[in-house]
Amino acid sequence: MKEKLCLAMDIGEQMLVCGAEVHRVEDSVKRICEAFGAVRTDVFIITSSMVVTVQYGEGDTCTQTRRITSTGTDFEKIHRLNALSRKICADDMTVSQIREELAHIVAVNTYPLWAECVCYAVISGAFALFFGGGGIEAAVAFAIGAQVRLVITAADKAISNKIFSKFIASFTATALAFAALKLGWVPTVDKTMIGIIMTLIPGIGLTNALRDLFTGDSIAGLLRSIEAVLSALAIAAGYFLFAALGGVIG
Amino acid sequence: MTYAEILQIVTGCVGSFGFALLFNVRGKRLWVAALGGFLSWLIFLLLTRFVDSEPINYFIVSFLISIYAEIMARVMKTPTTSFITTSLIPLIPGGSLYYTMAYAFQSDADRFVEKAVYTLELAAALALGVIAATAFTKLLYSGLRAVTKTKG
Helix, strand or coil: CHHHHHHHHHHHHHHHHCCCCHHHHHHHHHHHHHHCCCCEEEEEEECCEEEEEEECCCCCEEEEEEECCCCCCCHHHHHHHHHHHHHHHHCCCCHHHHHHHHHHHHCCCCCCHHHHHHHHHHHHHHHHHHCCCCHHHHHHHHHHHHHHHHHHHHHHHHHCCHHHHHHHHHHHHHHHHHHHHHCCCCCCCHHHHHHHHHHHCCHHHHHHHHHHHHCCCHHHHHHHHHHHHHHHHHHHHHHHHHHHHHHHHC | CCHHHHHHHHHHHHHHHHHHHHCCCCCHHHHHHHHHHHHHHHHHHHHHCCCCCHHHHHHHHHHHHHHHHHHHHHHHCCCCHHHHHHHCHHHCCHHHHHHHHHHHHCCCHHHHHHHHHHHHHHHHHHHHHHHHHHHHHHHHHHHHHHHHHHHC
């Protein structure tokens, strides 16, 4: 019984780590526990913690908790975890079969760092053009975009605080954009900066936060909203700090 | 369509594709996300000819694109979020957030407040569109289920 609950929590934990919505995780964990034969399942999940109690028959209960510290966005894993939990509910899978499949899913590769740098660069360049920038502004945004990804990775490793990494990334990006301005490559920093900001902006976070709030997951929604607001402030703080320093240096 | 508009549609689509890659969307689903980005800005531009208010336009586009995401998610048997988050990328108000920041730095209080409120309006319209579409599909589904139950 403990082993089965632990397995259900493993699947739920992986879903949260990959950035699935809270109500989806709650639903999946509940369904899996019920497929394992629980009479009653009480699930409470927020983005950073899970508490699940299952009851099998009279007075036979078991509770486990998990603390979730890191979250990212990995839709391929969510897709596969979702398929796995559907399969558990539909077919009779043994615990070892499920374990094996889960291990496969966890081992799914993400893209290497250089590919992510290219993505950041392309996104920054594309949005510099989108917001009315010229070819050179897009090229500068392209170069700085790649650098932003490297800075975020380095900062994440050094301090493992997402808000702070965004602050540092925004600071270095602003510095480079103003350097390009000083060198006369771009007429203004506006379009270049907007392109880069599109990669840092918590737009998705805010949309998901509001969705959570409206669908009844108030605590998860509030946590996500605060995270989104803080990262927007971090981006602004990075920009301000350099712009102020730049004003002093001239 | 002007050259600038076509460029926006193409780059918006590239942006959606890029984010889909970053979020590890794979295979055919990657193209669904890119098509979503393409459609979202295309619909937005077409609607600007009829709708004066940008936030209302944002709401309509976000609603329609979320419906598209819900449909494709059911076809592809994958969570809806993966298509919503990537398809709506071109609508994220990055430009107005930047100008909010820039006006704050220039101590231009009037324009700062105006831009800040505007950014929030756009973000709220975007989220409300998604929420409305989620509610709509849920209602539709439970309605369909009730109908098939009474018939069956």
